[in-house]
Amino acid sequence: MNALRQTWIVFEKELRDGRRDRRSIMSVLLVAALMPTLFGAMFTVMANRAKDADQIKLPVVGAENAPAFVDWLQQQSGVTVAPAPADPEEAVRSRKEDVVLIIDKDFSKDLARAVPAPVKLVSDSTRDSARRKVERVRTLVTAYSSQLAALRLIARGVAPALAQSVKIEDVEVSSAQERLAERLNILTLLLVIAAATGGMQVAIDTTAGERERGSLEPLLLNPVPRIVLAAGKWLAAAVFACSSVLFSLLLTVNVLRRVPWQDLGIRFRVSDADLMSLLALVLPLAFLLSAVVIFASTFARSFKEAQGYMGMLILLPLVPGVVSTLYPMANRPWLAPVPVFGQYALAADVLGGKAPGVALYILAGASALGCGIVLMALTSRLLSREAIIFGR
Amino acid sequence: MIEIRGLRKKFGSVEAVRDVSFTANDGTVVGLLGPNGAGKTTTLRMLSGLMIPDAGTIRVDNVDVLADPVGVQKHMGFLPDSRGLYPRLTPIEHIEYFGQLHGIDGGTLRARATNLMAQLDLNGVANRRVAGFSHGERTKVALARALIHQPRNVILDEPTNGLDVMSTRSVREMIRRLRQEGCCVLFSSHIMQEVSALCDRIVVIAQGVVTADGTPAELRKLTGQDNLEDAFVALSGLEVEVTS
Numbered sequence: 308m309n310a311l312r313q314t315w316i317v318f319e320k321e322l323r324d325g326r327r328d329r330r331s332i333m334s335v336l337l338v339a340a341l342m343p344t345l346f347g348a349m350f351t352v353m354a355n356r357a358k359d360a361d362q363i364k365l366p367v368v369g370a371e372n373a374p375a376f377v378d379w380l381q382q383q384s385g386v387t388v389a390p391a392p393a394d395p396e397e398a399v400r401s402r403k404e405d406v407v408l409i410i411d412k413d414f415s416k417d418l419a420r421a422v423p424a425p426v427k428l429v430s431d432s433t434r435d436s437a438r439r440k441v442e443r444v445r446t447l448v449t450a451y452s453s454q455l456a457a458l459r460l461i462a463r464g465v466a467p468a469l470a471q472s473v474k475i476e477d478v479e480v481s482s483a484q485e486r487l488a489e490r491l492n493i494l495t496l497l498l499v500i501a502a503a504t505g506g507m508q509v510a511i512d513t514t515a516g517e518r519e520r521g522s523l524e525p526l527l528l529n530p531v532p533r534i535v536l537a538a539g540k541w542l543a544a545a546v547f548a549c550s551s552v553l554f555s556l557l558l559t560v561n562v563l564r565r566v567p568w569q570d571l572g573i574r575f576r577v578s579d580a581d582l583m584s585l586l587a588l589v590l591p592l593a594f595l596l597s598a599v600v601i602f603a604s605t606f607a608r609s610f611k612e613a614q615g616y617m618g619m620l621i622l623l624p625l626v627p628g629v630v631s632t633l634y635p636m637a638n639r640p641w642l643a644p645v646p647v648f649g650q651y652a653l654a655a656d657v658l659g660g661k662a663p664g665v666a667l668y669i670l671a672g673a674s675a676l677g678c679g680i681v682l683m684a685l686t687s688r689l690l691s692r693e694a695i696i697f698g699r
Numbered sequence: 700m701i702e703i704r705g706l707r708k709k710f711g712s713v714e715a716v717r718d719v720s721f722t723a724n725d726g727t728v729v730g731l732l733g734p735n736g737a738g739k740t741t742t743l744r745m746l747s748g749l750m751i752p753d754a755g756t757i758r759v760d761n762v763d764v765l766a767d768p769v770g771v772q773k774h775m776g777f778l779p780d781s782r783g784l785y786p787r788l789t790p791i792e793h794i795e796y797f798g799q800l801h802g803i804d805g806g807t808l809r810a811r812a813t814n815l816m817a818q819l820d821l822n823g824v825a826n827r828r829v830a831g832f833s834h835g836e837r838t839k840v841a842l843a844r845a846l847i848h849q850p851r852n853v854i855l856d857e858p859t860n861g862l863d864v865m866s867t868r869s870v871r872e873m874i875r876r877l878r879q880e881g882c883c884v885l886f887s888s889h890i891m892q893e894v895s896a897l898c899d900r901i902v903v904i905a906q907g908v909v910t911a912d913g914t915p916a917e918l919r920k921l922t923g924q925d926n927l928e929d930a931f932v933a934l935s936g937l938e939v940e941v942t943s
Contacts, residue, residue, distance in 0.1 A: 313800060316796070316799045316800055317800075320788075320792075320796050323788070323792075324785055324787050324788060327787040327788075327828075328787060517783075520783045520784070520785070520786070521781030521782065521783030522781075522783030522784060522785060523783065524749065524779045524780075524781050524783065525777075525779055525781070525782070525783050525797075525841065525844070525845070526783075527749055528747055528749070528772060528775075528777045528779065528845075529772065529797060529800040529801060530769040530770075530772040530773045530800075530801065531769075531800050532769070693749070693750050693751070696749050696750075697744065697749075697750070
């Protein structure tokens with residue numbers, strides 16, 4: 308009988324068995340639902356903070372000491388001067404205020420005498436959420452100071468440019484899309500997690516689970532080549548992994564399109580073509596990661612033992628992901644044939660708006676599938692070992 | 700027909716099977732009788748092709764198991780020591796899965812599965828998932844799926860072990876039916892009554908060696924014991940161990 312037909316029979320059985328397993332379904336849905344939600348929440352918080360920094364309410368102590376300065380602050384866009392709390396330091400410490408500006412009572416007098424007029428900026432540097440706001444206030448104060456200084460120089464007949472020996476001009480080489488891509492690399496990480504976890508339950512159940520139940524020996528008594536059994540199980544696990552990737556991509560994109568990106572100064576523009584490109588990269592990886600789990604869990608006598616291995620295995624796809632956030636992998640097409648790394652690298656290019664050529668997708672996909680096939684060949688050899696068939 | 704010659708198998712320093720030879724002919728029921736740990740399961744596992752013997756030959760219908768295990772499996776129904784079922788599948792799904800792997804499908808598969816379930820009194824639970832099945836029901840499902848391809852050679856490892864009276868009865872009826880159909884049936888047991896009720900021939904195995912091979916009457920004559928159980932005790936060397 309045709310080996311393909313037998314593979315299909317094994318695949319169909321494992322798929323049916325997996326669909327009836329609540330844990331398998333949960334592992335597909337949970338990761339797919341949980342991660343995008345977290346992801347969306349994270350970006351929304353980031354956007355809100357950015358917005359907070361633009362629209363600031365600045366409590367000023369001693370506003371009466373520097374009416375001109377306070378008027379100037381009021382005129383700056385998005386700045387509202389607010390009445391000061393009784394105890395500024397306590398207010399910041401207790402997080403009632405993010406930042407408080409204290410104007411010394413001698414401010415006007417010192418200005419008039421042309422000695423540095425003291426102001427105090429009360430903030431808490433351990434608070435990440437207030438950082439942008441504090442920076443904004445600091446920039447405002449510095450800007451006011453330079454403006455006054457320039458006026459003083461002009462009044463004394465000196466060109467203000469004399470006081471500025473070096474001028475920095477920022478040249479930004481990354482496109483807005485690339486800056487977005489840097490943020491969106493986490494999307495790739497998320498899809499890879501979905502690819503790794505979605506099929507895990509089925510992969511373990513069909514290998515270590517099969518041994519634990521004692522159903523491996525009866526199964527092997529059928530006149531079916533071992534590679535056919537391994538392939539059928541692999542495909543079933545991969546179907547679960549791929550569904551998990553699809554679900555999580557759809558959900559993530561829907562969530563991301565609702566994040567107020569304009570507040571981050573970014574235009575979110577990930578086209579459907581980009582999404583298809585990501586799928587073309589991650590789906591073959593889902594096959595490979597399922598194959599890794601199948602191979603590893605064949606060594607395990609029980610479900611629990613296999614789960615013990617998974618803690619280590621999950622690091623395999625995650626470490627390159629974390630590395631990619633530290634050392635961006637964009638513009639490294641030669642990574643394409645290296646499983647996992649290649650997917651991260653090409654995905655970074657897709658999200659950066661520089662779509663890699665079709666050949667690279669094929670190279671990355673073929674390499675992942677090829678490694679998967681090698682792992683299945685190894686698994687089928689394991690299935691001939693007496694210690695694995697009979698060891699329970 | 701099953702022919703086993705000079706079978707040996709060692710696990711580390713333990714010689715589980717030292718010298719096992721016997722023949723089981725078509726249309727007969729042969730009982731492999733021996734105490735726990737005598738090497739029965741190991742012998743059967745080598746017969747199934749899943750375990751490779753250290754020495755010896757196994758031929759089933761003149762096909763060498765070592766040379767062509769898949770060819771032998773096509774005509775062999777094997778109820779292994781571990782009955783291992785899939786808790787989320789129903790009996791009919793178990794039977795049909797194995798049937799399909801043997802290349803049977805469509806109406807033939809359905810008809811055979813229904814027939815087997817009727818013979819083994821499984822109709823009441825045919826569409827219920829096997830999680831929570833009794834030991835007897837599990838054994839019967841495992842037996843049915845091992846027989847779906849109508850094998851000429853049937854090997855059963857302690858088929859009635861732990862079964863209640865009703866289940867034991869339907870398994871015994873199945874064994875008799877297989878003999879009538881001309882199958883070669885080999886089953887192992889450590890229970891005397893079981894063997895004497897069913898077997899045409901008995902192969903007694905103890906400490907990995909065949910100590911006797913013959914009809915129940917021949918065994919009684921050989922040992923000089925009227926009672927088959929006494930004959931068994933004498934042949935398996937148990938009494939010697941106890942008294943010495």
